Amino acid sequence: xxxxxxxxxxxxxxxxxxxxxxxxxxxxxxxxxxxxxxxxxxxxxxxxxxxxxxxxxxxxxxxxxxxxxxxxxxxxxxxxxxxxxxxxxxxxxxxxxxxxxxxxxxxxxxxxxxxxxxxxxxxxxxxxxxxxxxxxxxxxxxxxxxxxxxxxxxxxxxxxxxxxxxxxxxxxxxxxxxxxxxxxxxxxxxxxxxxxxxxxxxxxxxxxxxxxxxxxxxxxxxxxxxxxxxxxxxxxxxxxxxxxxxxxxxxxxxxxxxxxxxxxxxxxxxxxxxxxxxxxxxxxxxxxxxxxxxxxxxxxxxxxxxxxxxxxxxxxxxxxxxxxxxxxxxxxxxxxxxxxxxxxxxxxxxxxxxxxxxxxxxxxxxxxxxxxxxxxxxxxxxxxxxxxxxxxxxxxxxxxxxxxxxxxxxxxxxxxxxxxxxxxxxxxxxxxxxxxxxxxxxxxxxxxxxxxxxxxxxxxxxxxxxxxxxxxxxxxxxxxxxxxxxxxxxxxxxxxxxxxxxxxxxxxxxxxxxxxxxxxxxxxxxxxxxxxxxxxxxxxxxxxxxxxxxxxxxxxxxxxxxxxxxxxxxxxxxxxxxxxxxxxxxxxxxxxxxxxxxxxxxxxxxxxxxxxxxxxxxxxxxxxxxxxxxxxxxxxxxxxxxxxxxxxxxxxxxxxxxxxxxxxxxxxxxxxxxxxxxxxxxxxxxxxxxxxxxxxxxxxxxxxxxxxxxxxxxxxxxxxxxxxxx
Ligand code: SF4
Numbered sequence: 001x002x003x004x005x006x007x008x009x010x011x012x013x014x015x016x017x018x019x020x021x022x023x024x025x026x027x028x029x030x031x032x033x034x035x036x037x038x039x040x041x042x043x044x045x046x047x048x049x050x051x052x053x054x055x056x057x058x059x060x061x062x063x064x065x066x067x068x069x070x071x072x073x074x075x076x077x078x079x080x081x082x083x084x085x086x087x088x089x090x091x092x093x094x095x096x097x098x099x100x101x102x103x104x105x106x107x108x109x110x111x112x113x114x115x116x117x118x119x120x121x122x123x124x125x126x127x128x129x130x131x132x133x134x135x136x137x138x139x140x141x142x143x144x145x146x147x148x149x150x151x152x153x154x155x156x157x158x159x160x161x162x163x164x165x166x167x168x169x170x171x172x173x174x175x176x177x178x179x180x181x182x183x184x185x186x187x188x189x190x191x192x193x194x195x196x197x198x199x200x201x202x203x204x205x206x207x208x209x210x211x212x213x214x215x216x217x218x219x220x221x222x223x224x225x226x227x228x229x230x231x232x233x234x235x236x237x238x239x240x241x242x243x244x245x246x247x248x249x250x251x252x253x254x255x256x257x258x259x260x261x262x263x264x265x266x267x268x269x270x271x272x273x274x275x276x277x278x279x280x281x282x283x284x285x286x287x288x289x290x291x292x293x294x295x296x297x298x299x300x301x302x303x304x305x306x307x308x309x310x311x312x313x314x315x316x317x318x319x320x321x322x323x324x325x326x327x328x329x330x331x332x333x334x335x336x337x338x339x340x341x342x343x344x345x346x347x348x349x350x351x352x353x354x355x356x357x358x359x360x361x362x363x364x365x366x367x368x369x370x371x372x373x374x375x376x377x378x379x380x381x382x383x384x385x386x387x388x389x390x391x392x393x394x395x396x397x398x399x400x401x402x403x404x405x406x407x408x409x410x411x412x413x414x415x416x417x418x419x420x421x422x423x424x425x426x427x428x429x430x431x432x433x434x435x436x437x438x439x440x441x442x443x444x445x446x447x448x449x450x451x452x453x454x455x456x457x458x459x460x461x462x463x464x465x466x467x468x469x470x471x472x473x474x475x476x477x478x479x480x481x482x483x484x485x486x487x488x489x490x491x492x493x494x495x496x497x498x499x500x501x502x503x504x505x506x507x508x509x510x511x512x513x514x515x516x517x518x519x520x521x522x523x524x525x526x527x528x529x530x531x532x533x534x535x536x537x538x539x540x541x542x543x544x545x546x547x548x549x550x551x552x553x554x555x556x557x558x559x560x561x562x563x564x565x566x567x568x569x570x571x572x573x574x575x576x577x578x579x580x581x582x583x584x585x586x587x588x589x590x591x592x593x594x595x596x597x598x599x600x601x602x603x604x605x606x607x608x609x610x611x612x613x614x615x616x617x618x619x620x621x622x623x624x625x626x627x628x629x630x631x632x633x634x635x636x637x638x639x640x641x642x643x644x645x646x647x648x649x650x651x652x653x654x655x656x657x658x659x660x661x662x663x664x665x666x667x668x669x670x671x672x673x674x675x676x677x678x679x680x681x682x683x684x685x686x687x688x689x690x691x692x693x694x695x696x697x698x699x700x701x702x703x704x705x706x707x708x709x710x711x712x713x714x715x716x717x718x719x720x721x722x723x724x725x726x
Contacts, residue, residue: 053333267569273349399427401674524637
């Protein structure tokens, strides 16, 4: 199949300085947790995008000096020759598929925590950092500024040596060029501060120096947040465009990579689908495109080829920039080119990928279980090892794990019978996609439904009711995978004291679990949500109730409601939402007991009500500190219990206890996967479903096979080896 002609425009080459892209798909810099320390993982991850048709594939932000050390976060580095060698493997791997390789040169100034290098960063003015405790930069003099510009030049030369075709000076995300540009950070009164021309001087001279050094062989561009969304306190569009014009007049920029917002509100740029729909930054790229004469990259979490073609056709951008859509589906361009748009695995905008960066961990993706597994486990998102022998598999439950397991087994050629008790597939995603703002999460189901529909090896049966152990044993399959999910605890089981909440019972009319809410159980006018979970469910319940006009409170043991959403960048806008919708929050509180008379009364205890002094050594049988007893009372009509989930274990447990009957029923193995094994993040359930299917012939696929670890081995040479030390 060939691309539909209306998408042909996406496959036109674009000239960027001395280089030409093969098409308009531009994989923008984003982190994956590999940095330059795990060259195998870095190269295989980026190469997969190149193989999938991305015309330009960038690695993440690159610390150009130990002064710009972002530890504990993991970035690429170009500090010495060792980094050059490691990154050369990535560019070679990307080039093998005909794509250009890009790198983003980053100097964080006062925002670089320098926790590993312990160096001192430099910046325009000595100010405290808004991102790291006790972090200040050294205020530059003229010599410092010259040295900083030289650092960019050295890094650009190393980039060329490492084989990169495109070098990007990052100014966005409050990096050093923006710190000079914005009066918020730049308090100088010399030729580097004050007027726009003075504040722009550092960015301009850096671009010019890099262009002089490598610009006739390497494309040189820059990334700017053209409007910080801070109003007059930050960079507004009008001044941003005047800056762009100024750089354009000097002819030192081959490409503009455009975004919005600033580092502390990064979630307005890498916008979660809860708050931002695809295309929400188009205006920014368009505004820049109107004033420049070089290509413009627009980022938009775009997954629709029709939208992409419209943007290019309307002159709103020259290149389709993407991070998340390229993670969720590295083969998105190829699928468009081959006319297989219904095979695109669309990003759902959950930002789990970002949460991993914020936890200093390798990237994972809810949609694409193979992301970052290309090297260490050898997984390819579009290729599957054929099943070694005919084998029929019964998968019980078509929730996230069951669907993914059935899909991958089907791709491998196993004969799969996927049986779902309900009329529709999706398991608890069917509820989640109806939570406020989370409709796009339904793509987890629609993608898998579309793929399974195409797989002749997979027979899907819905509405079959709950299978019993007798049903499973008699089914006639060689192997069984149980994937029947989990449920919310009905008694307030929680991670505060690992017990139930006294008085909580979802069998009573005054209590609901999230599942009961979604099935329409009656709710009173005053609602208390207990968020012991910390992710999206508690806050979704609260928002739903507030939208129904109820008076809503949320009690949580955490510092704030839904703290995990800080890691997915939903946090700041979510807290604003709670405030704006008059949802009262009781952070750092837990419930001692719940009493019911005419109303429901919750006794709330402050998390730190006990004395701060500890008696040492503690006396046996006595608490080692003064125990606080004070409580406050919260009245309501209904309590929603989002405290903990419990696996639906009964079916698997019964099958295990009847293991002696397996052979007589020709059953060779029974596995369980997803939440019915252990409740976890949705992406981890999907991952487990995928992994089990990939490793299905292992001796015990219930346990993961070893994967490649990239780690220094004692006794091997280090790099560099200062003073001959190793
Ligand atoms: Fe998209 Fe979520 Fe995957 Fe990130 S983790 S790429 S937001 S689907």
